[in-house]
Amino acid sequence: MTDTQTNLQKEDLVITRILDAPIEMVWKAWTDPKQVIRWWGPKYYISPTCEIDLREGGKFIFCMRAPKDQGGQDSYTAGIYEKIVPMERLEFTQSLSDKDGKKIDPAGAGMPPDFPKEMRMVIGFKAKGTMTELTITVYGFVAGQMYLYALAGWQQSIDKLAESLAKA
Amino acid sequence: MNTAFMTALAEPNRMRIVELLRDGPCPVGEIAVKLRIRQPQASKHLRVLNDAGLVVVHPVAQQRIYQLQPKAFEELDNWVETFRRIWQTRLDNLDEYFQELKEEQKRDNK
Numbered sequence: 001m002t003d004t005q006t007n008l009q010k011e012d013l014v015i016t017r018i019l020d021a022p023i024e025m026v027w028k029a030w031t032d033p034k035q036v037i038r039w040w041g042p043k044y045y046i047s048p049t050c051e052i053d054l055r056e057g058g059k060f061i062f063c064m065r066a067p068k069d070q071g072g073q074d075s076y077t078a079g080i081y082e083k084i085v086p087m088e089r090l091e092f093t094q095s096l097s098d099k100d101g102k103k104i105d106p107a108g109a110g111m112p113p114d115f116p117k118e119m120r121m122v123i124g125f126k127a128k129g130t131m132t133e134l135t136i137t138v139y140g141f142v143a144g145q146m147y148l149y150a151l152a153g154w155q156q157s158i159d160k161l162a163e164s165l166a167k168a
Numbered sequence: 169m170n171t172a173f174m175t176a177l178a179e180p181n182r183m184r185i186v187e188l189l190r191d192g193p194c195p196v197g198e199i200a201v202k203l204r205i206r207q208p209q210a211s212k213h214l215r216v217l218n219d220a221g222l223v224v225v226h227p228v229a230q231q232r233i234y235q236l237q238p239k240a241f242e243e244l245d246n247w248v249e250t251f252r253r254i255w256q257t258r259l260d261n262l263d264e265y266f267q268e269l270k271e272e273q274k275r276d277n278k
Contacts, residue, residue, distance in 0.1 A: 013255070017259045019259075019263060021270075025266065026266075029266070035265075039258070039265040040258065042257065043257075043261070136259075
């Protein structure tokens, strides 16, 4: 397809960071549930539970508890691992969910109507001596879905999606 | 971010028009030529972009000159920025976590 590249392309966000830790340590931090809870959530939030079924097609579910002065409620994120290449690549989907890991409508959880219903993450790991270069690519929270529909010429799907967004 | 904005940009020709206009204002005839579509089609797309607040038109002599409205794109950039900030914070947390881990290891090795 000879479509021009725009800022609104399918990959919506790419972030790279060099972490001062060896690659095995970084990989473990992303895949061991006891470690994930120590850094994933925002400051002052705690993560009472985290379950990870680390295999392609396996699920994860992650609980975050807001601090008392922000209401103290629990919220859940869940998703599925799509690709796992140890020390190299981790791909997974992610959505807001209920405590059983079932996807929920973010609008129902008090999010604004254009909050993405599902995002896809691709995490790349590259050893740089005793440090690790981490690349995070996030898909799906801008016009991602609609861009894909447009490319496939699915005008009807676009209209339906626009309609459902207007209702949300 | 409104849905008119997203719908407007979800069509490949309209995306190409936006790309074109990033280089500067352009009359509708030229847009049609550059996109290799007929002028009525170009006008139709430009009307959708105009209604969504993405472009504005200035009649100059006999021509209709279209121009991007940066404000709409600023909103989009802000939206992207929100997510970027979430990830930067998360990675800061990850950095701090590794510092803690290393200190724990040092203490355990004593």
